[in-house]
Amino acid sequence: MKRIGPVVFLLALGCAAEPVEVSTGYVDVEGARLYYEEAGEGAPVILIHGGALDRRMWDGQFETFARQFRVIRYDVRAHGLSRADSVSFADHEDLHDLMVALEVPRATIVGLSMGGQIATDFALTYPDMTSALVLVGPGVSGYPFDSEQLQAYNDELMAAFEAGGFSAAIEVFARYWCDGPQREPSQVDAAVRAKVLTMLEGSRERWRYWGLSQQMEPAAIERLGAIDAPTLVIVGSIDMPDIHRIVDLIAERVPGAQKAVVSDVAHMVNMERPDEFNDLVLEFLEAQQSARD
Numbered sequence: 001m002k003r004i005g006p007v008v009f010l011l012a013l014g015c016a017a018e019p020v021e022v023s024t025g026y027v028d029v030e031g032a033r034l035y036y037e038e039a040g041e042g043a044p045v046i047l048i049h050g051g052a053l054d055r056r057m058w059d060g061q062f063e064t065f066a067r068q069f070r071v072i073r074y075d076v077r078a079h080g081l082s083r084a085d086s087v088s089f090a091d092h093e094d095l096h097d098l099m100v101a102l103e104v105p106r107a108t109i110v111g112l113s114m115g116g117q118i119a120t121d122f123a124l125t126y127p128d129m130t131s132a133l134v135l136v137g138p139g140v141s142g143y144p145f146d147s148e149q150l151q152a153y154n155d156e157l158m159a160a161f162e163a164g165g166f167s168a169a170i171e172v173f174a175r176y177w178c179d180g181p182q183r184e185p186s187q188v189d190a191a192v193r194a195k196v197l198t199m200l201e202g203s204r205e206r207w208r209y210w211g212l213s214q215q216m217e218p219a220a221i222e223r224l225g226a227i228d229a230p231t232l233v234i235v236g237s238i239d240m241p242d243i244h245r246i247v248d249l250i251a252e253r254v255p256g257a258q259k260a261v262v263s264d265v266a267h268m269v270n271m272e273r274p275d276e277f278n279d280l281v282l283e284f285l286e287a288q289q290s291a292r293d
Contacts, residue, residue: 020039020040020063020066020067021039022037022038022039023037023038023039024036024037024038027097027098027101027102029077029093029094029097029098029101030087030089030097031077031084031085031087031089032077032078032082032083032084032085032089032094033082033083034074034075034076034077034082034094034098035055035074035075035080035081035082036055036072036073036074036075036098036102037055037062037072037073037074038070038071038072038073038102039062039063039066039070039071040065040066040067040068040069040070040071041069041070042068042069042070043069043070043107043108043131043285043289044069044070044071044072044104044106044107044108044131045065045069045070045071045072045107045108045110045285046071046072046073046074046095046099046104046107046108046109046110047061047062047065047071047072047073047110047111047115048073048074048076048095048109048110048111048112048114048115048116048118048119049073049075049076049079049080049112049114049115050112050113050114050115050137050177050267050268051113051114051139051206052079052170052173052199052200052203052206052207053079053196053199053200053203054075054079054080054081054199054202054203055073055074055075055080056080056195056199057112057195057196057199057268057270057271058073058270060270060271060274060277060278061110061270061274061277061278061281064274064278064282065278065281065282068282068285068286069108069285070104072098072102072104072107074098076091076094076114076115076118076206077089077091077094077206077209078205078206078208078209079202079203079205079206080199080202083205084205084209086209086212087212088212088213088214089209089212089213089214090121090213090214090216091114091117091118091121091213092118092119092121092122092125092126092216093125095109095118095122096122096125096126096129099129104129105129106128106129106130106131107129107130107131108130108131108132108133108134108285108288109122109123109130109132109133109134110133110134110136110281111133111134111135111136111138112136112137112138112267112268112269112270113136113137113138113139113177113243113267114139115136115138116135116136116137116138116139116140117138117139117140117141117220119133119134119135119138120133120135120138120140120141120220120224120227120250121141121216121220123227123229124216124220124223124226124227125216127227127228127229130229131229131230131288131292132229132230132231132232132284132285132288133227133229133230133231133232134231134232134233134234134281134284134285135231135232135233135234135247135250136233136234136235136269136270136277137234137235137236137239137243137247137267137269138233138243138246138247138250139246140219140220140221140224140246140249140250141215141216141219141220141221142215142218142219142220142221142222143221143242143245143246143249145242147241147242149181149240149241149242150240150242153172153176156172157169157172157173160172166201166204167201170197170200170201170203171197173200174193174196174197174200176240177196177240177266177267177268178192178193178196178266178267178268179193179266180236180238180239180240180265180266180267181238181240181241181266182238182266183238183266188272189272192268192271192272195271196268196271221249224249224250224253224254225253225254225255227254227255228255230256230284230288230291231250231254231256231257231258232257232258232259232260232280232281232284233247233250233251233254233257233258233259233260234259234260234261234262234269234277234280234281235247235259235260235261235262235269236261236262236264236265236266236267236268236269236272237261237262237263237264237265238264238265238266239265239266239267239269240266240267243267247259258284260280262276262277262280
């Protein structure tokens with residue numbers, strides 16, 4: 001593994017705040033090069049984006065969290081600016097290698113959707129490196145994802161791809177995972193929806209590598225009770241039904257897990273309601289920090 005960079009630039013944190021230095025660079029892991037950005041000082045917090053998205057989904061959190069913490073966001077293998085070879089891999093092992101390269105011995109892991117699955121797999125594999133978990137509309141390894149709603153989504157996704165190619169397919173993705181099953185596209189903030197589609201448009205590489213991703217054994221769904229990190233799980237009230245089932249499983253099985261529901265939003269909770277989301281997460285992180293102190 002090799003760390004490339006970093007490049008440093010200044011980021012203004014709001015109108016009245018002093019600029020903060022942001023380091024960017026690449027970490028070479030087995031079969032991939034991961035792009036990362038970091039800012040701030042203090043206890044480390046790592047942000048992991050959802051599948052087929054990239055680090056930019058955390059634009060509403062990166063600066064805010066960096067006022068109190070050392071915040072790292074990165075593009076998961078074959079997403080965004082990160083690249084990959086055609087080799088098998090495990091995303092939670094990439095996270096481990098990234099943390100080692102950046103000299104982060106222990107961190108709070110914040111993950112949405114696929115990022116939440118990576119976070120739970122990591123917490124079970126490397127409990128001593130996990131300070132806390134914030135799981136946002138998370139996936140979890142071992143969940144069957146075989147409901148009628150998801151089968152309909154998969155069928156529509158494939159039909160769109162065959163009829164209209166990649167651009168048509170990502171529009172279906174956005175309708176299910178950005179709009180949610182209870183809203184029309186016109187009911188979603190236009191800027192949020194456009195940003196989601198921009199990130200999806202850049203996700204072509206990852207679609208070629210899904211079959212190379214290795215599942216953790218035994219799967220996390222069988223071992224949720226073994227997670228000993230303080231855990232906050234957040235879900236939008238109109239997210240997909242399967243995501244609500246996963247959230248309920250985590251809330252029931254992870255000892256001491258806290259659950260928060262953000263009303264009238266679907267899967268992209270942090271993008272649609274950044275202020276409410278940030279308040280929930282910062283309150284949780286500050287409580288964990290106070291407990292450690």
